[in-house]
Amino acid sequence: MEKRQQAIKDYLxxxxxxxxxxxxxxxxxxxxxxxxxxAPKELLDQVVPDIPAVFISxxxxxxxxxxxxxxxxxxxxxxxxxxxxxxxxxxxxxxRQEF
Numbered sequence: 001m002e003k004r005q006q007a008i009k010d011y012l013x014x015x016x017x018x019x020x021x022x023x024x025x026x027x028x029x030x031x032x033x034x035x036x037x038x039a040p041k042e043l044l045d046q047v048v049p050d051i052p053a054v055f056i057s058x059x060x061x062x063x064x065x066x067x068x069x070x071x072x073x074x075x076x077x078x079x080x081x082x083x084x085x086x087x088x089x090x091x092x093x094x095x096r097q098e099f
Contacts, residue, residue, distance in 0.1 A: 004032075008047045020069075021053040029055060029064055040064045 004026055012021070026032075033043035044053050044066035052069035056062070070076065 005047045012048065018051065020051055021048055023053075023055045025058045026055050026064075030062075041066055041070070 008021070008023075012018070029040045029043065033040045036043065038046075041064070044055070044064065045068075047053075048066050048068070050068065052072050053066040054069055055064045057064075065073075
């Protein structure tokens, strides 16, 4: 996990003017965050706090985002989500981060 986080930090250092970060393939992010007692969003927030960050799993079945991405999308604990809609949010609480 630390190698992935460091790779993200290094990339951001090399590209200081990017407006968003997108990635594919951090399939262990849920396990990595759980091992630290965090939600995936919180783990991403530690590494990418100021710009929106979106990571798609290798299988393209999950999208994990940080707080900034949720903020820009206007999604918070009060957002009404249809169960069978385009957005199927796993958790109905403020720590939402997976669609």
